[in-house]
Amino acid sequence: MRVYIPSTLRLLDEACHAGEFGPQPLTVYAVTPALREWYAEGDDEELEYAAMAQAARASVGLLADDPGTARRRVVVSAEMSAVPPADGAAELGDARLELHVVVPWRAVASVHLDETGAAATVGKAAELWASAQNGDDDALFALDSCEGEDLMWYATQEIPDLLAAEGPRGRL
Template identity: 45%
Template sequence: MRIYLPSTLTAVALALTEGEFRGGPRAAYAVTPALRARYGDDEEELEYAALSAAADASALLLAAAPDEPARRVVIAAELPDAVVRPAADPGSPAEVVVEAAVPLKRVASAHVDDEAAAADVAAGRGEDHELLWYATQELRYLVG
């Protein structure tokens, strides 16, 4: 299952050191039956909606960590269905719970605000910016 994990640049740096995004259970976002009921069957639109929900959750992580660089980060990863379950009381139709760590080998890409978006993200206007796509081998350049 493709999940979208809200994150921060500091968490990416830690994952690069540890080989995984540790912790769990943790909220993530995916194409769920509830999301499909809301948006229909257009896979591209469904994936974008799940990614956007994760970006909103990343903004909340940033709001709670004022020393964190104000760039939303979403990690896209492919996980076995067995480690992903529906959220008990989802705040979003795309919300799921990941029960295990997310190994870097399962990460497909990262989606990150550019540096110019930082002021808007810090002011709560991140939705005006599209996240940039990064391949997994580029992650070290984001945090280095």
């Protein structure tokens, strides 16, 4: 099963060097029954995109928690063979899962990353993350604005060079 791991450049660098994503539990996003039910008319590709979009949104929350990292959303796509079923408590449309295993680096299929030009939009959303979680309309608008930014695709063999180009530990 394909899972999407919300991340930051700093966390991506740490996982690359550690050889795994963790610690447990790890929040990931995937095509869950709740997502399928919500988006019943979507094909597999559309459902995967919806799950990745939720992971990209969660990446903004990680950026809010780490003001010293570059203001670019990161989503790591990984292939996992053993993904637990949703516990039934998920809201309609929710793609979130909790993994109680680490995700080994060898499971990574690709990385999706904002272009550098998205930093202002993503940075504003990260700055307003807490307000968005409390339902503030202006903050939600800033968060929704991130969805207008495209995530660039990187193959696994490109990740070390990408991280080296971004500088030490993905800092600003």
